[in-house]
Amino acid sequence: INSSIRSTYFVSKLRRISQIFYIELTPNKNLIMSVNGIYAEDSEGKFIPATQRPDGTWRKPRRVKDGYVPQEEVPLYESKGKQFAARKPQLPVGMSPEVALASRSKKSGPNVHCPIPGLVVLEDKTKKKKKKKDATVEKLANDLTQTKLDNTPPDPAKRLKNLKKKIREIESIEARLLSGELKCPEKDQLDKVARKIEILCEIKEIEKQIYWPIDTKYDFCRRL
Incomplete structure (x- = not known):
């Protein structure tokens, strides 16, 4: 096996030497170094010398025209x-x-x-801490303001106005029912009519808070 390896190595060396010898001894021949290979030049022009393939075989010398650029050296196209x-x-x-x-x-x-x-x-660290502190204080102030707004009792006058508006709507529905204009009332309309007494009681309670003395024992709802 060792002798076979040595023989193969010796043959490849001989081929390489013969290639170099051919390039050097051919008259009127110059070597031209390229980015990706070697070109030879003689009286007939440029050509690519013979090269050996990986399997041991040889490629023949190849003539090239003036101005030939190998594919590897062609610049990539850019838009x-x-x-x-x-x-x-x-x-x-x-x-x-x-x-x-x-x-x-x-x-x-x-x-x-x-x-x-x-x-x-x-940014200065002191300014950064101050900004963070100011943001925290502002958030706490907003939370306190929102809490105060939520705990504020509703205005009795506004509540009384809304309840009287509901009573007018209920009376309008009742009038349409009695006249036969509204023959098939919706469930929402029937629920409003059913809450008439409850709304009247709430109206009287609010009126008592606004207009009547606080110690009055009069209860209008029990009379209904």
């Missing part, structure tokens, strides 16, 4: 939009790369305030 985006500056106008790098590195730290492009101002 005008992509070219414009590549040329577009990545930073705001007037900001230096050093300032941009400093601002990015400090994002995880204190808050950065930039009133002017290129000017980085760090």
Whole structure:
């Protein structure tokens, strides 16, 4: 096995030497270095020298025309939009790369305030604590105001006005029922008519609070 390996290695070396020897000894031949390979040039023009494949076989030399560019060296096509985006500056106008790098590195730290492009101002910790404290105080004040509004008793005069409006609606429904105009009343209308006595009692209680003395023992609801 070792002798077979040595023999294969020796044959590949001989082929490589013969290729180099062919390139060097051919008259009027120059080597041209390219980005991705070697070109040879003789009196007839440029050509690609013979190269060995991975399986050990050889590719024949290949003639190329003047101005030939290998596929690997052809620049990739870029649209005008992509070219414009590549040329577009990545930073705001007037900001230096050093300032941009400093601002990015400090994002995880204190808050950065930039009133002017290129000017980085760090917020003072004392101001930050004061803002937080003011926000807490304002929230507590709003909560207390809302609690006071919720605990404020309703205005008896407004309540009395709303109840009298409901009584007028009920009397209108009753009149339509008696005249036969409303033959199939809805459930909501019947519920309103059924609550007439209850609403009248509440009206009298509110009127007693507003107009009558507090120690009055008169109860209108018991008479109904």
